[in-house]
Amino acid sequence: MNVPNGVQIHGMCVISSFDYAPIVGNSIVDMYSKCGRIKEAMTMFNVLPVRTLISWNTIIAGYTLAGQGKAAIAGSLIDLYVKCGNVVGAQKVFN
Numbered sequence: 175m176n177v178p179n180g181v182q183i184h185g186m187c188v189i190s191s192f193d194y195a196p197i198v199g200n201s202i203v204d205m206y207s208k209c210g211r212i213k214e215a216m217t218m219f220n221v222l223p224v225r226t227l228i229s230w231n232t233i234i235a236g237y238t239l240a241g242q243g244k245a246a247i248a249g250s251l252i253d254l255y256v257k258c259g260n261v262v263g264a265q266k267v268f269n
Contacts (some may be wrong), residue, residue: 207236
């Protein structure tokens with residue numbers, strides 16, 4: 175799949191509101207990642223209403239494909255610490 179076709183499919187999903195269905199949202203994140211558009215993948219990931227284990231694995235794999243695996247793991251850990259109320263732990267990972 176090329177990027178223009180993927181963007182067109184993403185647009186159709188937005189119009190039909192299917193982009194918020196977890197399986198569709200995860201697929202869009204995966205599509206952008208595999209097309210080398212990690213910024214767009216992360217934007218889509220950030221608007222997912224529910225982030226499942228599959229969502230996290232998809233974005234981490236996308237960052238890994240982009241050569242930024244360490245950034246993905248660090249970002250995931252920071253998010254986890256903050257959601258658990260452990261701001262000190264998040265700060266340690268950030269630094």
